[in-house]
Amino acid sequence: MARKWILSLALSLAAGLAQADTTAAENDGFTRPLDQLQFNPYLDQREFERSTLDALQVYDPWESWNRRVYHFNYRFDEWVFLPVVRGYRYVTPGFVRSGVNNFFSNLGDIPNLLNSLLQFKGQRSLETTGRLLINTTIGIAGLWDPATRMGLPKHSEDFGQTLGVYGVPDGPYVVLPFLGPSNLRDTGGKVFDFAAESQVNYLNVAEVSSDHPEITALRVVDIRDSTNFRYGQTNSPFEYEKVRFVYREARKIQVAE
Structure with a gap:
């Protein structure tokens, strides 16, 4: 009788611990990703297999290190970046955040213009030049974006695309x-774009930022504030592979434009 009672108690404790572990894991957003998975009955099996293989064949020789950095970015974003962004949104009115975003976006048109010229994209070069002139003058140093309302769209060109x-x-x-x-190519491109923007020193922002790092910090917060991506939002254990695949395909499209 005592043995049965002890066995029953042990099983109850094990079940409780398992349930607690599952609850804790679910809060992290990485468990039971297949519960809501639905298959398209009209999906061609060969096409599915081909697309799956393409996703797995991204050249990633440093995957072990990359996964560590990805996890670090995930936790930094969760514990530092997003709380700062939420605080920024809480204390800063919407029209001020919009002005900050427009201002830094206007600065970003400098490398956009340089790379459009290097790629011999005449129309984009003219449109970006027009945006710089209009937003810097009528838009008061880029705090407003009248160029978009006037039919001059925002383009995104970087040196990685140029290469x-x-x-x-x-x-x-x-x-x-x-x-x-x-x-590797785009990483070198980021260095070039940063150096180009610093050398041009448009509106003297680069020089002032060297003495006032809070300007750079504000720009970083603005970039995160305007970026919709959130780690763990796919609720999938394969998020690393998904992000890797989407990044590769997106860059292919951008280079081909």
């Missing part, structure tokens, strides 16, 4: 600390 246009391969996939997904 891709000239046939430079993307190279190994890389996850950069804080910055997220990239590849």
Whole structure:
């Protein structure tokens, strides 16, 4: 009788611990991702297999290190970045946040223009030049964006795209600390774009920022505030592979534009 009672108690404790572990894991957003999975009955099996293989064949020789950096970025975003962004939204009125975003977006048109010229994209170069002139003058140093209302769309061109246009391969996939997904070619492109913007020193912002790091900090917070991606939002244990695949395909499209 005592043995049965002890066995029953042990089983009850084990079940309780298992349930607690499952609840804790579910709060992290990475368990039971297949519960809501629905298959399209009209999906071609060969196409499904081909797309799955494509996702797995991203060149990622540093995957072990990249996954560590990805996890670091996930936790930093959860514990530091997003709380700062929420505080920024709480204390800053919407129209002020919009003005800050427009201002830094206007600065970003400098590397956009340089790379449009390097890629011999005449129309985009003219449109970006027009945006710079209009937003810097009528828009008061870029705090407003009248150029978009006047029919001049915002373009995004970087030196990684420029290298891709000239046939430079993307190279190994890389996850950069804080910055997220990239590849070897685009990482070098980021360095070039940063150096170009600093050398041009448009509106004297680069020089002033060297003495006032809070301007750079504000720009970083603004970028995170305007970026919709959230780690764990896919509720999938394969999020790393998904982000890697989407990044590669998105860059292919951008280079081909």
